[in-house]
Amino acid sequence: QKEVEQDPGPLSVPEGAIVSLNCTYSNSAFQYFMWYRQYSRKGPELLMYTYSSGNKEDGRFTAQVDKSSKYISLFIRDSQPSDSATYLCAMSGPDDYKLSFGAGTTVTVRA
Amino acid sequence: DSGVTQTPKHLITATGQRVTLRCSPRSGDLSVYWYQQSLDQGLQFLIQYYNGEERAKGNILERFSAQQFPDLHSELNLSSLELGDSALYFCASSAGITGTANEKLFFGSGTQLSVL
Numbered sequence: 332q333k334e335v336e337q338d339p340g341p342l343s344v345p346e347g348a349i350v351s352l353n354c355t356y357s358n359s360a361f362q363y364f365m366w367y368r369q370y371s372r373k374g375p376e377l378l379m380y381t382y383s384s385g386n387k388e389d390g391r392f393t394a395q396v397d398k399s400s401k402y403i404s405l406f407i408r409d410s411q412p413s414d415s416a417t418y419l420c421a422m423s424g425p426d427d428y429k430l431s432f433g434a435g436t437t438v439t440v441r442a
Numbered sequence: 443d444s445g446v447t448q449t450p451k452h453l454i455t456a457t458g459q460r461v462t463l464r465c466s467p468r469s470g471d472l473s474v475y476w477y478q479q480s481l482d483q484g485l486q487f488l489i490q491y492y493n494g495e496e497r498a499k500g501n502i503l504e505r506f507s508a509q510q511f512p513d514l515h516s517e518l519n520l521s522s523l524e525l526g527d528s529a530l531y532f533c534a535s536s537a538g539i540t541g542t543a544n545e546k547l548f549f550g551s552g553t554q555l556s557v558l
Contacts, residue, residue, distance in 0.1 A: 367549075374444060374532055374549030375485070419485065428498035428539075429475070429487035430547065 334358055337420055337433025345441050350407040354420035354433045357401065361422040361431075364396050366405045369417045369435065378418075379405065410440045445469065446550035448533050454556045460521040463553045467514055467535030473497075474516040475536075475547065476508055480529040491516055492539050523557045530554050 367375035379394040395404040421430040445468035476488040487500035491510035510516040
């Protein structure tokens with residue numbers, strides 16, 4: 332079993348729809364949770380960073396962490412074609428030297 | 443633009459050969475990380491350097507080695523290449539050691555390695 336599980340999709344939605352992405356994890360020591368966006372042939376770009384449980388909102392993006400269920404989510408409201416990318420969840424524990432990544436979910440927003 | 447520079451962007455070579463990938467971190471960042479991304483394995487951590495010293499090793503093969511120079515740029519050396527080494531290799535940098543707690547990890551655009 333992988334430490335971080337993420338459905339690779341692909342996910343195709345019409346423009347303006349809400350995109351819902353999620354990851355589950357097994358390591359209860361994880362405290363820092365991130366979502367990265369990766370466009371084709373580019374490096375991952377940090378979108379959201381959350382510490383411990385709770386919600387965080389940044390514009391059209393909302394990240395949620397439920398540590399009791401070991402489940403994190405990313406919601407994209409009013410999705411745009413420019414949101415078409417692969418979204419990777421990543422997480423780490425205190426003093427970790429690396430991030431543990433999910434496999435990434437490929438999202439296509441249709442105009 | 444993340445500020446992390448990787449060269450070359452593409453590399454095509456044959457099995458058994460040796461290649462060197464280069465990375466310049468963001469200005470002021472002391473930590474450099476190398477990750478490998480393949481379709482079946484996803485993003486895998488290889489190795490981390492902080493201010494010239496190796497700090498942590500991940501799933502790095504013995505055929506692979508890296509170093510960080512006094513000017514903080516880093517090189518990843520891959521030798522005795524096999525077909526399975528074909529992948530995207532990313533360099534990332536951060537200001538501190540862990541690159542996680544309250545610190546952002548900035549990725550370069552990667553080097554696409556194709557071993558034929």
